Amino acid sequence: MPPTMPLPGPGEQLAHLPAVDRLLNAPPLDALAQELGTAFVKRAAQAELAAAREAIKSGSAAPTFDALVAATATAARIFAAPRLTSVINLTGTVIHTNLGRALLADEAIDAVAAAMRQYVALEYDLAGAGRGDRDDIVEDLLRELTGAPAVTVVNNNAGAVVLALAALAARREVIVSRGELIEIGGAFRLPDIMEAAGCKLVEVGTTNRTHPRDYEDAITPKTALIVKAHWSNYAITGFTAAVDDQTLAAIAHRAGLPYMVDLGAGAVIDLSHYGLPREPLPQESLAAGADVVTFSGDKLLGGPQAGLIVGTPAAIAKIKKHPLKRALRCSKLTLAALEATLRIYASGHRLPERLPVLALLTRPAADIRAACEHVQAALAAFAGKDYAASIEACASQIGSGSLPVERLPSFAVVLTPAQAKGAGRAVERLAARLRELPTPVVGRIAGQRLWLDCRCLRSDDEAALLQQLAMAKPITDHRSPVTQC
Numbered sequence: 001m002p003p004t005m006p007l008p009g010p011g012e013q014l015a016h017l018p019a020v021d022r023l024l025n026a027p028p029l030d031a032l033a034q035e036l037g038t039a040f041v042k043r044a045a046q047a048e049l050a051a052a053r054e055a056i057k058s059g060s061a062a063p064t065f066d067a068l069v070a071a072t073a074t075a076a077r078i079f080a081a082p083r084l085t086s087v088i089n090l091t092g093t094v095i096h097t098n099l100g101r102a103l104l105a106d107e108a109i110d111a112v113a114a115a116m117r118q119y120v121a122l123e124y125d126l127a128g129a130g131r132g133d134r135d136d137i138v139e140d141l142l143r144e145l146t147g148a149p150a151v152t153v154v155n156n157n158a159g160a161v162v163l164a165l166a167a168l169a170a171r172r173e174v175i176v177s178r179g180e181l182i183e184i185g186g187a188f189r190l191p192d193i194m195e196a197a198g199c200k201l202v203e204v205g206t207t208n209r210t211h212p213r214d215y216e217d218a219i220t221p222k223t224a225l226i227v228k229a230h231w232s233n234y235a236i237t238g239f240t241a242a243v244d245d246q247t248l249a250a251i252a253h254r255a256g257l258p259y260m261v262d263l264g265a266g267a268v269i270d271l272s273h274y275g276l277p278r279e280p281l282p283q284e285s286l287a288a289g290a291d292v293v294t295f296s297g298d299k300l301l302g303g304p305q306a307g308l309i310v311g312t313p314a315a316i317a318k319i320k321k322h323p324l325k326r327a328l329r330c331s332k333l334t335l336a337a338l339e340a341t342l343r344i345y346a347s348g349h350r351l352p353e354r355l356p357v358l359a360l361l362t363r364p365a366a367d368i369r370a371a372c373e374h375v376q377a378a379l380a381a382f383a384g385k386d387y388a389a390s391i392e393a394c395a396s397q398i399g400s401g402s403l404p405v406e407r408l409p410s411f412a413v414v415l416t417p418a419q420a421k422g423a424g425r426a427v428e429r430l431a432a433r434l435r436e437l438p439t440p441v442v443g444r445i446a447g448q449r450l451w452l453d454c455r456c457l458r459s460d461d462e463a464a465l466l467q468q469l470a471m472a473k474p475i476t477d478h479r480s481p482v483t484q485c
């Protein structure tokens, strides 16, 4: 811009901004509208013009026509892009609730796709050509795997707990140990869930110790249920006492009450066979006398989001009859994925190869280290000379509240700012740049370093990561060219 030319005033600049239609007729935006649909491009043009008007009013120069076209194209692509984007999970947490929990088995994915494309016998008894029950789809499998005489399924485990409480204990008292008044992330707090289900919570014992007589003394004519909630996301250690399933079931049954266990993570096989920490199984609680056990479909089971309810015929019949069951019922997509997942367990065949959650949890540390080596140089180049990239031992988490104190030995590419001064901000900046990649990469910051745990970097993710790192723009000195009139 020649320095002698005076800038026009804001009024004149506003009048010179193009109309939306003129902007949309610019050949690049016209072509983009063919690709994305006119609505996204128009919305972007309106937003960019509104932003330009605001900028001019507060004293900035008007953007050029070409700059407006470019900004509109960028904004239109953002409007048209899916919000539920794929990410590369290098947090080290395998069942990460905020990143969608379990990755599903190929069999489950195929079953969901088929159920979306075709009509399915969801509630249709093909033998009698009458109405069926959608729970039948998974009933035999779940009974076989857990040994439960009766089962039902809803949308998630929180729903399963609310439904079971409402069906078995509405307007009556439910006894729970003070050591189990759990909060699981995302607003699942047992006391609130009790209230939502219309139950009166009766707390017994203390935070660290609860004894059989605490439960016995709390039973009144208004008691409907005794509940045990599994400590999913914390541990109570030291001077502790809790009452086991067998004792609690006996106390409940002596008083003519049902006993319910909310297991949370709910593995249906003993994970210690695979060298993993042991997690309590629904079949064990049932064998110990529990009338109802609830657990999640998308935690250790490695299936879709679902709440699985297994128990005695009497308890399950009450639960299935409750109106909330209809409100919380699973879709055909959930049932398709759950059936396929349970069928893998039922087959007992090559589970770690077929169930991604099990594959990731049991991934050998040497294999994870090799994955780190494959991506270390590319990450170092992406980070630039202001960061050092090393491979270090670390500890992965199972996640989703499963086995909170257990850690799995793993390896990470660790990016460390070269300068100690401002390292906190430097590491945040680098983490943000990785999250801005076309397939965002999510790591973990600890000790002013960025840890990229490669446990969950599977070979296809690895290829995608290398490709996008290769294409990423090298960092410049932060000055961007200005295009203004």
Ligand SMILES: *Cc1c(COP(=O)(O)O)cnc(C)c1O
Pocket (backbone or CB within 6 Å): 156, 157, 158, 159, 161, 184, 188, 229, 230, 231, 232, 262, 263, 264, 265, 295, 296, 297, 298, 306, 400, 401
């Ligand atoms: C995770 C969990 C829940 C909630 O299950 P969702 O599947 O997230 O609905 C309830 N209780 C326990 C003990 C849990 O660990």
